[in-house]
Amino acid sequence: MMTEGKVPLRQIDDCRWEIPMSYKKGMRVPGLIFADEKILPQIHSDQSLEQVANVAHLPGIVRYALAMPDIHWGYGFPIGGVAATDPDDGGVISPGGVGYDINCGVRLLRTQLMETDVRPRLRDLIVQLFNTIPCGVGQSGDIHVSKKDIRKLIVRGAGWAVEQGYGVAGDLAHTEALGVLEDADPDAVSPRAYQRSEDQLGTLGSGNHFLEVQVVDKILDPDVARKFGLELGQVTIMIHSGSRGFGYQICEDSLETTRRALSKYQISTPDVQLACAPVRSPEGKQYLGAMRCAANYAWNNRQCLMALARQVFEKFFMRSPRDLGMDLIYDVAHNIAKFERHTVRGKEKFLCVHRKGATRAFPPGHSELPEAYRDIGQPVIIPGDMGRNSYLLVGTQQAMDETFGTSCHGAGRAMSRKAAIKAADGRSIEKELEAKGIIVIGRGRNGIAEEQPAAYKDVNEVVDVVHRAGIARRVVRMRPIGVIKG
Amino acid sequence: MNPIVKPYETFEHTADTGLRMFGGDLRELFLNAALGLSDLMTNVERIKETTSANASRQIVHRTFDLKAENIEELLWLWLREILFAFSSRRLVFFEYGVQALDETILKVQATGVCFDPATDEQRHEVKAITRHGYHVVKQNDRWVAEIIVDI
Numbered sequence: 001m002m003t004e005g006k007v008p009l010r011q012i013d014d015c016r017w018e019i020p021m022s023y024k025k026g027m028r029v030p031g032l033i034f035a036d037e038k039i040l041p042q043i044h045s046d047q048s049l050e051q052v053a054n055v056a057h058l059p060g061i062v063r064y065a066l067a068m069p070d071i072h073w074g075y076g077f078p079i080g081g082v083a084a085t086d087p088d089d090g091g092v093i094s095p096g097g098v099g100y101d102i103n104c105g106v107r108l109l110r111t112q113l114m115e116t117d118v119r120p121r122l123r124d125l126i127v128q129l130f131n132t133i134p135c136g137v138g139q140s141g142d143i144h145v146s147k148k149d150i151r152k153l154i155v156r157g158a159g160w161a162v163e164q165g166y167g168v169a170g171d172l173a174h175t176e177a178l179g180v181l182e183d184a185d186p187d188a189v190s191p192r193a194y195q196r197s198e199d200q201l202g203t204l205g206s207g208n209h210f211l212e213v214q215v216v217d218k219i220l221d222p223d224v225a226r227k228f229g230l231e232l233g234q235v236t237i238m239i240h241s242g243s244r245g246f247g248y249q250i251c252e253d254s255l256e257t258t259r260r261a262l263s264k265y266q267i268s269t270p271d272v273q274l275a276c277a278p279v280r281s282p283e284g285k286q287y288l289g290a291m292r293c294a295a296n297y298a299w300n301n302r303q304c305l306m307a308l309a310r311q312v313f314e315k316f317f318m319r320s321p322r323d324l325g326m327d328l329i330y331d332v333a334h335n336i337a338k339f340e341r342h343t344v345r346g347k348e349k350f351l352c353v354h355r356k357g358a359t360r361a362f363p364p365g366h367s368e369l370p371e372a373y374r375d376i377g378q379p380v381i382i383p384g385d386m387g388r389n390s391y392l393l394v395g396t397q398q399a400m401d402e403t404f405g406t407s408c409h410g411a412g413r414a415m416s417r418k419a420a421i422k423a424a425d426g427r428s429i430e431k432e433l434e435a436k437g438i439i440v441i442g443r444g445r446n447g448i449a450e451e452q453p454a455a456y457k458d459v460n461e462v463v464d465v466v467h468r469a470g471i472a473r474r475v476v477r478m479r480p481i482g483v484i485k486g
Numbered sequence: 487m488n489p490i491v492k493p494y495e496t497f498e499h500t501a502d503t504g505l506r507m508f509g510g511d512l513r514e515l516f517l518n519a520a521l522g523l524s525d526l527m528t529n530v531e532r533i534k535e536t537t538s539a540n541a542s543r544q545i546v547h548r549t550f551d552l553k554a555e556n557i558e559e560l561l562w563l564w565l566r567e568i569l570f571a572f573s574s575r576r577l578v579f580f581e582y583g584v585q586a587l588d589e590t591i592l593k594v595q596a597t598g599v600c601f602d603p604a605t606d607e608q609r610h611e612v613k614a615i616t617r618h619g620y621h622v623v624k625q626n627d628r629w630v631a632e633i634i635v636d637i
Contacts, residue, residue, distance in 0.1 A: 074501065137527060418503070
């Protein structure tokens with residue numbers, strides 16, 4: 001069956017649709033979209049499918065240009081897009097395939113607290129978090145890092161923050177890549193990026209970044225949930241942030257460098273935001289060296305944000321973080337490029353996997369998983385909007401076989417910011433959410449209206465698709481009870 | 487100079503924001519572009535008002551001297567400078583003295599203040615000026631430029 005719409009889609013099964021290579025001249029591989037009939041009309045409503053077809057033009061792309069069910073219109077790559085390239089076959093690295101917020105990601109902590117422990121003083125707790133964790137436009141953090149130390153932390157990764165007292169060694173084992181990408185090159189980073197990094201460590205930012213206090217409201221796989229130490233009614237904390245101005249500037253610098261190098265490597269892309277360079281070219285290496293610095297900055301940032309949240313809980317409940325059981329379940333990057341081994345048509349290949357708004361979802365038994373999760377698969381953390389749910393899933397062999405070990409990253413926007421403000425029509429989203437038992441505190445004007453639940457797809461539907469497609473398996477569902485936004 | 491109805495407007499993009507900037511001449515286009523971008527981050531008019539009412543608020547001057555191959559490149563560089571001034575030094579400008587401007591050269595002295603998150607309006611954190619769908623055209627003697635900013 002083909003669908004109506006500008007971009008033709010051939011249905012493969014309930015959850016999979018293909019953009020044939022014949023759609024656009026220059027496509028090297030087909031597009032593969034994970035979606036069902038319910039989600040598809042929303043995907044058709046913007047230019048994201050066209051962008052999937054554009055990504056299929058990248059030199060050295062392997063198998064498919066992939067799109068997750070939370071796909072929406074980005075610039076160059078769609079958000080929710082995945083592309084693996086083969087450096088042995090002229091494969092490229094594309095800064096736009098990672099995005100401006102390099103290593104934007106999510107971390108999930110558990111606590112030993114139950115909703116009944118928190119509910120009576122919930123507003124006070126959220127106010128404390130809001131007053132302690134720097135968020136919003138132009139806000140600087142209290143963690144000052146010297147120029148010398150910045151160069152150290154972007155090479156060392158989150159281990160740097162732990163050494164400074166922000167967290168414990170056990171946190172690193174539960175962070176993707178142990179919180180550090182090797183071969184980060186501080187000399188590949190521009191002075192402007194260093195300037196934009198000042199005073200930004202341990203700051204949340206604005207836009208869709210948040211810190212949420214949540215409650216486990218549905219157990220979907222009791223055995224795995226138990227291994228994560230999670231039960232119904234238990235309080236969790238989720239943090240969503242990235243590499244701040246440091247990463248944005250590195251992306252901008254690299255887009256310019258790769259754009260200027262396109263003719264040198266005789267690469268033509270349908271969209272200038274897809275500028276790229278061969279992985280093994282000087283431009284490709286420079287971007288990778290700088291991108292790794294930004295990824296390491298982001299892991300330090302989330303590590304510091306988590307340490308601040310632990311401090312607030314410790315003071316508020318007058319119990320130690322250990323006593324509160326505030327352990328990191330896992331931290332995932334959802335804007336990143338990584339070099340990974342994947343089997344393609346029976347052959348093992350070392351590929352450059354771009355995940356732009358997509359989460360790694362490695363299966364049980366994978367060597368990169370921490371000991372505690374080796375037999376259950378990698379935790380996949382999917383935040384939803386501030387009024388509905390978030391999920392904890394685990395990675396699968398199906399994901400490894402089909403999507404380079406990747407799943408979705410969130411609900412995905414359904415409405416532009418402008419449309420969301422119009423839809424709010426002056427209503428107080430804060431009051432509406434409070435009536436549902438959710439305390440939301442934000443800084444920016446219109447910020448909460450722009451981020452209201454109706455602006456997003458229903459995360460339950462998005463997660464349903466990846467679960468049914470088998471590219472991640474649902475374990476636990478959470479609902480928010482308190483949210484801080486920039 | 488042609489009367490301009492509005493200096494800029496925003497348009498829809500699913501995750502980010504589009505900015506459409508107008509100008510009866512190049513000078514207007516460049517100044518309206520800077521205003522449009524700054525207004526995405528804060529309220530420029532309000533900052534200007536509070537600064538003139540508050541003698542103790544320190545005024546900052548910055549000179550920008552930009553060269554580019556064409557008008558598209560020059561405007562993009564200009565917006566990038568405005569964003570960088572805000573994101574690295576929190577500078578918001580509300581007055582511009584244009585000293586030289588054609589389609590490849592811009593020399594301007596900008597006057598403004600350091601943004602104070604405690605008192606100034608916080609709107610969006612702009613991550614970057616993208617080139618996705620970016621264009622500058624002259625229609626009926628009127629300049630129009632469109633960009634999408636990542637927020």
